[in-house]
Amino acid sequence: MNANFLDFEQPIAELDAKIEELRHASHGQAFDIDEEVARLRGKLKTKTAEIFKNLTPWQVCQISRHPMRPYTLDYIGVMCEEFHELAGDRAYADDGAIVGGLGRINGRSVMIIGHQKARDTKGKIRRNFGMPRPEGYRKALRLMKLAERFNLPLLTLIDTMGAYPGVGAEERGQSEAIARNLLEMAELKVPIVCTVIGEGGSGGALAIGVGDRINMLQYSTYSVITPEGCASILWKSAEKAKIAAEALQMTAQQLMELGLIDKILREPLGGAHRNPHSTGIRLKTMLLNQLDELEALPTQDLLEKRYQRLRSFGAYSGH
Amino acid sequence: MNWLQKLMNPRIRTDSGNGNGKSKVPEGVWEKCKGCGAVVYRPELERQLMVCPKCGHHHAIAARTRLQALLDEGTCAELFADLEPTDPLKFKDSKKYRDRIVAAQKATGEKDALIVMRGLLKSRPLMAASFEFRYMGGSMGSVVGEKFTRAAERALAERIPFVCFTATGGARMQEGLFSLMQMAKTSAALGRLRAAGVPYISVLTHPTTGGVSASFAMLGDLNIGEPKALIGFAGPRVIEQTVRETLPEGFQRSEFLLEHGALDMIVDRREMRDKLADVLALLTRSERVA
Numbered sequence: 001m002n003a004n005f006l007d008f009e010q011p012i013a014e015l016d017a018k019i020e021e022l023r024h025a026s027h028g029q030a031f032d033i034d035e036e037v038a039r040l041r042g043k044l045k046t047k048t049a050e051i052f053k054n055l056t057p058w059q060v061c062q063i064s065r066h067p068m069r070p071y072t073l074d075y076i077g078v079m080c081e082e083f084h085e086l087a088g089d090r091a092y093a094d095d096g097a098i099v100g101g102l103g104r105i106n107g108r109s110v111m112i113i114g115h116q117k118a119r120d121t122k123g124k125i126r127r128n129f130g131m132p133r134p135e136g137y138r139k140a141l142r143l144m145k146l147a148e149r150f151n152l153p154l155l156t157l158i159d160t161m162g163a164y165p166g167v168g169a170e171e172r173g174q175s176e177a178i179a180r181n182l183l184e185m186a187e188l189k190v191p192i193v194c195t196v197i198g199e200g201g202s203g204g205a206l207a208i209g210v211g212d213r214i215n216m217l218q219y220s221t222y223s224v225i226t227p228e229g230c231a232s233i234l235w236k237s238a239e240k241a242k243i244a245a246e247a248l249q250m251t252a253q254q255l256m257e258l259g260l261i262d263k264i265l266r267e268p269l270g271g272a273h274r275n276p277h278s279t280g281i282r283l284k285t286m287l288l289n290q291l292d293e294l295e296a297l298p299t300q301d302l303l304e305k306r307y308q309r310l311r312s313f314g315a316y317s318g319h
Numbered sequence: 320m321n322w323l324q325k326l327m328n329p330r331i332r333t334d335s336g337n338g339n340g341k342s343k344v345p346e347g348v349w350e351k352c353k354g355c356g357a358v359v360y361r362p363e364l365e366r367q368l369m370v371c372p373k374c375g376h377h378h379a380i381a382a383r384t385r386l387q388a389l390l391d392e393g394t395c396a397e398l399f400a401d402l403e404p405t406d407p408l409k410f411k412d413s414k415k416y417r418d419r420i421v422a423a424q425k426a427t428g429e430k431d432a433l434i435v436m437r438g439l440l441k442s443r444p445l446m447a448a449s450f451e452f453r454y455m456g457g458s459m460g461s462v463v464g465e466k467f468t469r470a471a472e473r474a475l476a477e478r479i480p481f482v483c484f485t486a487t488g489g490a491r492m493q494e495g496l497f498s499l500m501q502m503a504k505t506s507a508a509l510g511r512l513r514a515a516g517v518p519y520i521s522v523l524t525h526p527t528t529g530g531v532s533a534s535f536a537m538l539g540d541l542n543i544g545e546p547k548a549l550i551g552f553a554g555p556r557v558i559e560q561t562v563r564e565t566l567p568e569g570f571q572r573s574e575f576l577l578e579h580g581a582l583d584m585i586v587d588r589r590e591m592r593d594k595l596a597d598v599l600a601l602l603t604r605s606e607r608v609a
Contacts, residue, residue: 163533165553165561170571173581174552178533179506186507187514202490202499203533203552210503224490224499224530229557234412234492248495249408258407260496310507311468313500314461315407318399 006062008051012270015044048270055219057254058245061227063219064198065161068273070280071130072099072114072157075197078280079105079287083112086146088139092172095136097128097160098208100143102152106288111147113140113208114157117198130199131164134177137207141181144188153191153291156208161226163204178207185210186310187303191294193287195265196220196252197272212306213290214260216252217279218267222260223250260313263290352376368588377525377545377588381427382434382451385484389447389592390438398435399469402462408495416493423454431462432487435470437479441596441608446474449484452526457487459531460494464501467535471508471519480518480599485536488554489529502534509538518602520595523550523573523582537581541598543591544573544582 005013019040022033055063063069076083085101087094100113117130147154163174185192185208192211200209200222216222225233230248231240249255252264265286268275294302350361354376364371368388369378387395410416424430432454436447448470450457467483474481490498512519521539523532525548533552536542544550551558551571559566569575576582586594600607 163552165557167558167562167566167570170551170553170558171579173537173579175532175550176537176581178552179502179535179537182503182506182534183510183513183538186503187510203502203530206499206502207533210507222496222499224495225492230492244412247408247410247412248492250495255496258496260500307507307511310500310504313497313504314465315405315494315497316461316465317403317405318401 004068006059006066008059008062009270011047012044012051015040015047019044045269048274052270056242056246057221057249057251058227058242060219060251061221061245063271064221066271066273067119069198070272070276071117071159072112072197073116074276075157075280075283076103076112076114078277079103079284080112081105081107086143089135089142091135091138093133093135095128095133095139096126097130097132097164098136098140100140103155105284108288108291109150109152110155110291111143111152112155112157113143114197115160115205115208117159128164130160131162132160132204132207133164133166133169134172134174137163137177137181140208141177141184144181144184148189151190153193153295154188154211155287156192156194156211158194158196158200158205158209158222159198159220160201160204161199162201163207178203181207182210186306189299189303191291191297191302192306193290193294195283195287196222196261197283200250201226210306210310212294212302212309213262215263215265215286215290216255216261217265217272217283218252219271220252221250222252222255223248350378353378370588375546375587377547379452379486379525380588381453382429382432382449382484382486385449386434386436386438386447389482389595390436390440390445391442394438395436396438398437398473399466400430402466403430404460404462404494406493407461407497408493410493410495412493419455419493427451427454429454431460431466432457433459433463433466435466437473440592440599443596443599443603443605443608444477444479445599446470446477446479446481447483448481450486450524450531452486455491457485457531458489458491458498459487459501460491460498461501463491464498464504467501467505468508471505471512474519475508475512475515475517478515478517480520480603481512482520482522482595483535484522484524485527485531486524487527487529487531487536489531489533499530502530505535506538509535513540518599520599522586522591522595524548526550528552528554539583540602541583542581543594544576544585545588545591546573546585548573550576550581 002013080103083103099116118127193213194211195215227241227245231244232238272279352371355374357373369380524545
């Protein structure tokens with residue numbers, strides 16, 4: 001089994017391996033195997049389409065956390081001509097679980113803030129598995145205010161299991177850090193476009209997720225609690241995560257139908273990790289289009305629309 | 320009770336009691352204090368706003384009772400009382416969410432977990448909201464978020480102070496992302512109060528955790544805690560599982576938060592009315608009312 005593929009991706013992994021094997025073999029031997037490779041590639045495409053056509057919410061959830069899934073800095077690398085990371089909250093520390101900085105996209109100045117995960121052990125520790133502490137949210141707030149001061153639009157990329165539940169995080173006011181960002185983002189005087197690129201984990205995600213447009217990548221998720229957390233509370237067993245994932249309606253498609261997000265960005269066949277570059281290019285195009293729309297609005301209108309959008313969230317009866 | 324038992328402190332007294340003492344307590348008249356174990360006359364406990372007269376332990380108090388005790392007698396008018404939860408996700412775990420709503424409504428007599436009242440506090444208008452913890456753990460779904468937001472907006476329109484008492488486990492899972500979005504909605508409404516200079520005071524009572532703690536509970540112009548209330552982002556069990564060690568005594572209690580700078584003060588429930596009236600009078604440059 002290939003660790004970089006999920007259970008249900010194994011048929012894809014096998015075909016992938018076979019193609020690679022043939023291509024290597026062709027270097028040593030004289031006969032032509034192009035035809036066979038082409039046939040296998042076709043088969044790979046059909047098989048992948050077949051698997052991805054009917055993903056369950058739990059499978060989508062697994063893809064949103066896929067070990068090969070592109071992270072914030074990967075997308076920044078594809079989208080930006082230049083990027084200058086800015087560190088620290090000016091009060092306590094620099095939190096590696098959130099990155100942010102000044103970027104240039106198609107010649108335009110922007111501020112970009114996103115959660116950051118890592119693939120290797122050392123990186124995972126440095127990034128705290130993408131789970132920010134209060135200093136991460138306060139760094140994000142500092143950069144948002146910086147963006148406002150210099151009239152730069154703000155792009156956020158969301159990808160966290162949640163804010164870190166630790167002793168130090170509580171001591172330094174995790175709740176306050178998140179709460180403050182919600183309030184400040186609601187009234188930040190520049191356009192804000194938020195995109196869930198992987199996991200949208202509860203308050204830890206929302207703390208950089210209040211804006212004028214909320215997008216989700218096709219196989220990302222956004223939820224009030226992780227399916228595991230929900231399962232252990234309501235079903236008294238984390239093993240029921242699969243059922244909880246369905247009940248929570250956390251996929252992009254479901255949230256679009258509920259009217260809670262604005263746009264779904266389609267991913268390449270097999271998910272963003274099968275082609276990070278093309279996903280990044282699509283993301284860039286979408287973000288630039290949305291910035292064009294938003295920058296055309298006078299600030300007062302922008303803020304009023306943002307408020308009314310937030311105001312509209314809720315399902316209740318009565319007057 | 321013999322003379323020896325009388326000399327002992329209440330906790331020991333209960334522990335060394337004759338065993339069948341519990342059955343002798345008539346239902347509803349006597350209450351055993353959850354703090355010190357002393358047996359307290361229920362009407363006395365209610366007169367003290369559910370605070371133990373012996374040890375000062377703050378017991379849970381019904382949302383309605385709290386607001387009525389806070390506001391001047393006969394001035395309370397409930398607002399937005401007809402808002403009721405729906406079930407946008409058709410959520411079902413071991414029970415259907417719809418059934419949970421019905422059970423919670425029956426148990427509490429409330430439509431959802433937040434009660435909003437407008438009234439007078441020492442003759443000055445006040446918007447006040449309070450959580451009913453017995454209603455699904457005071458969890459915040461669409462109705463709680465909407466009522467809070469409307470209360471804030473009404474306070475803004477009338478330019479009257481707003482006080483909210485929280486007692487909640489956080490966002491309500493059964494409404495999924497709708498619940499999460501209430502955090503953003505309520506915080507945005509508070510931003511408008513802030514910009515207009517209308518005071519908002521958050522009183523955090525036992526317990527205040529999760530999505531409510533990480534939104535409007537921590538956004539008060541003043542954040543006031545009740546003694547020994549559990550207040551935090553993550554619940555202690557989750558933290559214990561993450562850091563894999565036992566948490567220190569007093570962790571995430573009001574006193575701990577005060578020490579770490581998250582609260583302005585801790586106020587005994589029996590003094591809350593006076594304290595709120597005093598600080599609001601100062602914030603609004605009004606005369607002090609005795």
